[in-house]
Amino acid sequence: MxxxxxxxxxxQWYALYTDVRQERNVERSLLNRGIEVYLPRMSDTxxxxxxxxxxxxxxxTEARPIKRLLFPRYVFTRCNVVKATYLAVKKTIxxxxxxxxxxxxxxxxxxQIDSIRILLGGREHVSLHPAxxxxxxxxxxRGHFRGALGHLVEISRNHHRLVVNLDMLSSSIAVNIxxxxxxxx
Numbered sequence: 001m002x003x004x005x006x007x008x009x010x011x012q013w014y015a016l017y018t019d020v021r022q023e024r025n026v027e028r029s030l031l032n033r034g035i036e037v038y039l040p041r042m043s044d045t046x047x048x049x050x051x052x053x054x055x056x057x058x059x060x061t062e063a064r065p066i067k068r069l070l071f072p073r074y075v076f077t078r079c080n081v082v083k084a085t086y087l088a089v090k091k092t093i094x095x096x097x098x099x100x101x102x103x104x105x106x107x108x109x110x111x112q113i114d115s116i117r118i119l120l121g122g123r124e125h126v127s128l129h130p131a132x133x134x135x136x137x138x139x140x141x142r143g144h145f146r147g148a149l150g151h152l153v154e155i156s157r158n159h160h161r162l163v164v165n166l167d168m169l170s171s172s173i174a175v176n177i178x179x180x181x182x183x184x185x
Contacts, residue, residue: 029092
């Protein structure tokens with residue numbers, strides 16, 4: 001994406017990088033100021049640790065639909081980046097900076113925001129997959145190997161699974177892990 005100088009009065013989409021877990025607060029603050037905001041969320045079935053009383057030992061958890069942020073720490077805003085608006089958005093509590101190059105905010109094409117909305121509006125399950133590359137070190141986020149580090153050695157095209165080489169005790173083991181269960185490290 002190239003940094004473009006918007007003409008006066010022209011609104012464009014921009015990405016804001018936020019403090020940890022401040023996306024919803026930033027969304028609320030900007031909406032209260034009349035600034036258009038988009039915070040993409042996807043439905044997911046998660047396990048919430050709602051404890052219930054039961055005779056068996058240990059907490060009982062239930063799987064419930066929950067909304068997860070599609071892009072944690074990012075909020076999209078459509079605005080005209082004239083000095084007053086730029087400063088108002090940038091000084092919003094929770095906003096770290098506008099995403100861009102050489103200190104200038106970089107506009108995001110309207111088509112990309114529309115594509116995100118279309119994908120999230122469908123009935124198909126949507127999951128976010130980080131940009132993974134063979135040879136890169138990854139960390140396992142969920143499952144039996146949670147917290148383990150390894151190197152990505154294969155991306156299977158037909159099963160959407162990853163084979164991760166986990167270095168343990170000066171030897172390696174290969175395991176199949178869902179793409180959504182790992183992140184670049």
